[in-house]
Amino acid sequence: MKSRSQNDSTIIIGAGHCGLAMAHEMTVRGQHFLMLEAGSAPGNSWSSRWESLELFTPAGHDGLPGRKFPAGRGTFPTAGAVSDYLKSYAAAFDMPIQTSTMANRLEVGADGEFSVHTNKGTFRASRVVVATGVHQAPKIPALASQISEDANQLHSSEYRNPAQIPDGPVAVVGFGTSGAQIACELAPSHKVSICGRPTPHVPEALIRYAPALYWFLVHRLLTRSTPAGRKVAQRIHSRGAPLIRVSTQEVASAGVASVGRIDAVRNGIMVSKDGSPIEASTIIWATGYRPDYSWIDGLRTDEHGYPFHRRGVSTDVPGLGFLGIPFQYGLTSGIIGGAGRDARYLARRLAPGKAAVPGVGDRA
Numbered sequence: 293m294k295s296r297s298q299n300d301s302t303i304i305i306g307a308g309h310c311g312l313a314m315a316h317e318m319t320v321r322g323q324h325f326l327m328l329e330a331g332s333a334p335g336n337s338w339s340s341r342w343e344s345l346e347l348f349t350p351a352g353h354d355g356l357p358g359r360k361f362p363a364g365r366g367t368f369p370t371a372g373a374v375s376d377y378l379k380s381y382a383a384a385f386d387m388p389i390q391t392s393t394m395a396n397r398l399e400v401g402a403d404g405e406f407s408v409h410t411n412k413g414t415f416r417a418s419r420v421v422v423a424t425g426v427h428q429a430p431k432i433p434a435l436a437s438q439i440s441e442d443a444n445q446l447h448s449s450e451y452r453n454p455a456q457i458p459d460g461p462v463a464v465v466g467f468g469t470s471g472a473q474i475a476c477e478l479a480p481s482h483k484v485s486i487c488g489r490p491t492p493h494v495p496e497a498l499i500r501y502a503p504a505l506y507w508f509l510v511h512r513l514l515t516r517s518t519p520a521g522r523k524v525a526q527r528i529h530s531r532g533a534p535l536i537r538v539s540t541q542e543v544a545s546a547g548v549a550s551v552g553r554i555d556a557v558r559n560g561i562m563v564s565k566d567g568s569p570i571e572a573s574t575i576i577w578a579t580g581y582r583p584d585y586s587w588i589d590g591l592r593t594d595e596h597g598y599p600f601h602r603r604g605v606s607t608d609v610p611g612l613g614f615l616g617i618p619f620q621y622g623l624t625s626g627i628i629g630g631a632g633r634d635a636r637y638l639a640r641r642l643a644p645g646k647a648a649v650p651g652v653g654d655r656a
Contacts, residue, residue: 335378440560471578
């Protein structure tokens, strides 16, 4: 497809909540930009989540900059409500979004100008923000290939509702919030076991009855600027995000059997550490996602697959920024309520004439 030149000084890739937060910050600063979205509408990915999914933060903390979430402060919005909110948010600010445009390669020329190659042609800009978030590629352990072909396997991103799951025992692999919620939802209609070690639990009473304290802890205290936050950040990739709005006690009360971590696969069947076989005709991998930045030419990544950055500003490529990286700055960096803070920082740092790399002492 023939290349074409754009006069947009910044291109934002992805019109999910991170990209829309960035677009808002650039709009209020009068900075020219264009958003490229692979889906058919802003926030498209939220329309494909499982049907009963609710956010684990109350609506009072689920708004993007400049527009509150249209729900009671103590309620927990569904994925469908989030999808509707993001569409209305983009429309309210008349954001320039080109949908159904998939970025498949990003390269930097000798002159420092970016070329974004897509299925709709090539777009050029002085700065690029990759706001594709964390749900890029499902992460499924290698041992899945050793499991008997008789077992039905799917990733949690493919799960929609209990009616989708055939009769028979189910094993949910991954004891984070998503895995626990899916296991509890399936328990009334299936024999369910959950595999893995549960992540630390944030009591729902704290969220429901002391929302201001909860938000202070997760948004203000747990950041890379505090000792407690740096400690959590070091563990986020190995332990996963904490259990929120569901506890191990609730999982047990729902009738879900906790079988611990998978030790091996023998004769096509998963086996726990005590040697017991894990009975399952369906296996749901609630094991998260892995980042995929392979489409960005020459980008270095760390041992977890994430680019080298400081608060989302690339330390390798001037003019390149990222949003939605786990613990990019704080525990809330990947969720709707935390996107605005990271976007404000990027908008300042990627503005024309600003330094390419932030100082160590920079704060929100």
